[in-house]
Amino acid sequence: MSVGFARQRLGYDMMPNHNEIKEFAKKIVKELGAPYKILDEHEFSRVVLVRKDDGMMKIQKI
Numbered sequence: 001m002s003v004g005f006a007r008q009r010l011g012y013d014m015m016p017n018h019n020e021i022k023e024f025a026k027k028i029v030k031e032l033g034a035p036y037k038i039l040d041e042h043e044f045s046r047v048v049l050v051r052k053d054d055g056m057m058k059i060q061k062i
Contacts, residue, residue, distance in 0.1 A: 018043045025050055 016024070022041060025048035029036050035053040 016046070018046045021046050022048050024048075 018041075022038075025038055025041075029038060029050055032050075036050060037053050038048055039051045039053075040049045041047060
């Protein structure tokens with residue numbers, strides 16, 4: 001999804017919709033194989049989160 005000045009150069013009609021992004025993510029997961037999977041998605045933001053399923057997710061503070 002374009003942000004900032006890019007939105008003036010590329011309109012929403014030039015951006016992939018959420019279904020296209022989700023289908024692309026499914027293809028990536030299929031190519032990578034186990035243990036990768038789609039963890040979550042947010043339709044409004046057009047985001048699909050793909051992660052390696054290796055147990056509990058650990059987020060470290062910087």
